[in-house]
Amino acid sequence: MKELDKNPFKIANREALIGVILVIFHFTWWFAFAYGLGKKDPADYQYILGFPAWFFYSCIAGIIIMSILVFIIVKFFFTDIPFDDEEFEQS
Amino acid sequence: MNLVATITLFSSVAIIFLIGLLASRTNNTSASFMEDYYLGGRSLGGFVLAMTMTATYGSASSFIGGPGVAYNEGLGWVLLSVIQVSTGYFTLMILGKRFAIVAKKYKAITMVDFLKERYQSKWVVLLSSFSIIVFLFSAMAAQWIGGGRLIESITGLSYHSALLIFVLTVLVYVTFGGFRAVTLTDSIQGTIMLIGTVILLTSIIIAGGGISSIMTDLSTENPNLITPYGADGTLSPQYVSSFWILVGVGVVALPQIVIRAMSYKNTRSFHRALIIGTIVVGIIMLNMHLIGVFARPILPGIEVADTVIPLIALEVLPAWLAGIVLAAPLAAIMSTVDSLLLLVSSTIVKDVYINYIQPHAPRKKVRKLSMTITAILGIIVYLIAIHPPDLIIWLNLYTIGGLEAAFIWPVVMGIYWKRGNKYGAIAAIITGFSSYILFQAFYPEPFGMHAVVSSIGISLIAYVGVSLSLKKV
Numbered sequence: 001m002k003e004l005d006k007n008p009f010k011i012a013n014r015e016a017l018i019g020v021i022l023v024i025f026h027f028t029w030w031f032a033f034a035y036g037l038g039k040k041d042p043a044d045y046q047y048i049l050g051f052p053a054w055f056f057y058s059c060i061a062g063i064i065i066m067s068i069l070v071f072i073i074v075k076f077f078f079t080d081i082p083f084d085d086e087e088f089e090q091s
Numbered sequence: 092m093n094l095v096a097t098i099t100l101f102s103s104v105a106i107i108f109l110i111g112l113l114a115s116r117t118n119n120t121s122a123s124f125m126e127d128y129y130l131g132g133r134s135l136g137g138f139v140l141a142m143t144m145t146a147t148y149g150s151a152s153s154f155i156g157g158p159g160v161a162y163n164e165g166l167g168w169v170l171l172s173v174i175q176v177s178t179g180y181f182t183l184m185i186l187g188k189r190f191a192i193v194a195k196k197y198k199a200i201t202m203v204d205f206l207k208e209r210y211q212s213k214w215v216v217l218l219s220s221f222s223i224i225v226f227l228f229s230a231m232a233a234q235w236i237g238g239g240r241l242i243e244s245i246t247g248l249s250y251h252s253a254l255l256i257f258v259l260t261v262l263v264y265v266t267f268g269g270f271r272a273v274t275l276t277d278s279i280q281g282t283i284m285l286i287g288t289v290i291l292l293t294s295i296i297i298a299g300g301g302i303s304s305i306m307t308d309l310s311t312e313n314p315n316l317i318t319p320y321g322a323d324g325t326l327s328p329q330y331v332s333s334f335w336i337l338v339g340v341g342v343v344a345l346p347q348i349v350i351r352a353m354s355y356k357n358t359r360s361f362h363r364a365l366i367i368g369t370i371v372v373g374i375i376m377l378n379m380h381l382i383g384v385f386a387r388p389i390l391p392g393i394e395v396a397d398t399v400i401p402l403i404a405l406e407v408l409p410a411w412l413a414g415i416v417l418a419a420p421l422a423a424i425m426s427t428v429d430s431l432l433l434l435v436s437s438t439i440v441k442d443v444y445i446n447y448i449q450p451h452a453p454r455k456k457v458r459k460l461s462m463t464i465t466a467i468l469g470i471i472v473y474l475i476a477i478h479p480p481d482l483i484i485w486l487n488l489y490t491i492g493g494l495e496a497a498f499i500w501p502v503v504m505g506i507y508w509k510r511g512n513k514y515g516a517i518a519a520i521i522t523g524f525s526s527y528i529l530f531q532a533f534y535p536e537p538f539g540m541h542a543v544v545s546s547i548g549i550s551l552i553a554y555v556g557v558s559l560s561l562k563k564v
Binding site for chain 2: 008009011012013015016018019020022023026027030031034035038039042043045047049050051052054055058059060062063066067070071074075078079080081082
């Protein structure tokens with residue numbers, strides 16, 4: 001697979017696109033839990049580890065999930081490209 | 092005055108200061124003074140890159156102001172603050188490898204350098220240098236005031252002496268150390284912040300009798316404190332969501348962040364920085380603002396929001412530890428200041444002086460000039476911070492949004508869209524910037540959102556529209 005896209009600009013474009021997708025996913029997760037679970041009457045809130053459920057999922061779990069996602073994506077989908085290589089100077 | 096806390100606070104600062112000086116020694120060996128002084132010779136490793144991004148971005152607002160607001164607004168403000176986690180991965184991924192490659196090809200040292208090579212226009216350079224100098228200068232003054240106030244509230248020294256101590260420390264190591272010293276000390280400061288917030292949060296949870304009991308106390312006082320809508324229910328979903336632009340996605344256009352994205356050694360450090368940055372920003376932002384909320388049942392009735400963090404630290408921690416932990420916000424302010432100082436100085440020396448006044452200045456002269464300008468700037472800001480004029484405070488409020496509205500498209504489209512040209516860039520800078528100021532002055536929340544959203548929209552239309560209609564001859 002990696003043979004196909006050796007062009008550093010293509011790799012960089014794809015990785016920037018991944019950044020956009022990640023941030024959209026992050027926003028959706030954050031918004032859906034915060035306002036989906038948080039709009040109830042506070043008296044009806046459920047609690048997880050002491051935190052209101054909306055806060056736990058949206059903020060705490062959100063950060064954990066994003067950290068794991070970033071880790072997986074960077075480890076498996078990001079490609080190392082050499083910076084001192086002369087060959088892409090002209091591309 | 093708390094003697095023990097004062098001693099540990101200043102020892103921490105002194106250690107940071109020493110490292111700045113030691114790091115500056117490596118300066119003399121490199122071939123290009125400019126590249127070394129302002130960019131650390133493009134050799135940052137992953138950990139240092141992540142930490143310097145975090146420390147630069149996490150300024151007085153996230154460590155002093157933010158938790159203070161969270162104290163008053165409750166969990167709704169924490170919800171808003173964790174948006175900043177996205178800066179940990181988004182800014183680096185978007186500017187990404189393409190930006191580093193292009194910046195290296197252009198031999199760009201500053202953001203303005205990049206814009207200059209990309210658009211080949213004197214006006215783009217002058218406009219952007221001007222906005223950077225004006226806005227970052229005032230941002231810097233505001234941070235110095237914050238630093239002075241923090242030292243004042245911990246040590247009981249007068250504001251003037253506190254400010255003087257703060258300024259001297261920053262000046263010495265920025266002037267002699269340059270970017271490498273700043274990024275190195277940033278890493279230490281970032282680490283202090285990270286550990287400090289964890290210790291402080293844990294101690295507060297223990298002091299408050301566990302999370303559940305703190306939540307019960309909060310909802311007994313005012314049930315709104317544990318909803319996403321703020322203490323009086325005024326934080327609307329669209330308003331809070333618009334902060335995804337202001338403190339999340341838009342950060343990609345802040346000059347102090349942009350130059351860091353061209354300073355890393357290789358893609359391995361870049362990959363590590365992405366992972367470390369996301370985790371570190373996540374922990375720091377969540378913890379700091381939770382500390383603000385949790386402080387409420389323990390120390391009710393704090394009037395001045397900015398003093399929440401120092402007061403709660405002195406309350407729940409032994410004095411010696413409070414001193415070290417409070418070195419974290421102080422460190423945050425310092426590292427923001429150092430990088431701003433360096434950035435304004437590089438804008439003057441590199442973007443204006445070398446480009447338009449004396450293009451072939453000898454290395455020795457550039458070196459002397461860079462250090463002198465950095466030092467002089469520091470002294471001017473100090474004089475301003477002693478008696479801050481209202482204009483500075485006002486400008487600082489607009490800094491982040493204004494810079495984002497002006498630069499986001501010239502930078503991002505400059506990297507990814509070949510047809511963007513200098514006319515588009517000039518149009519985007521002018522419309523983004525002026526529309527933001529106008530919105531803030533007359534109509535601060537268009538569509539119930541922060542003004543930056545509309546300004547960035549207008550600026551995009553200007554960039555694309557003008558680029559397409561005025562093609563390069």
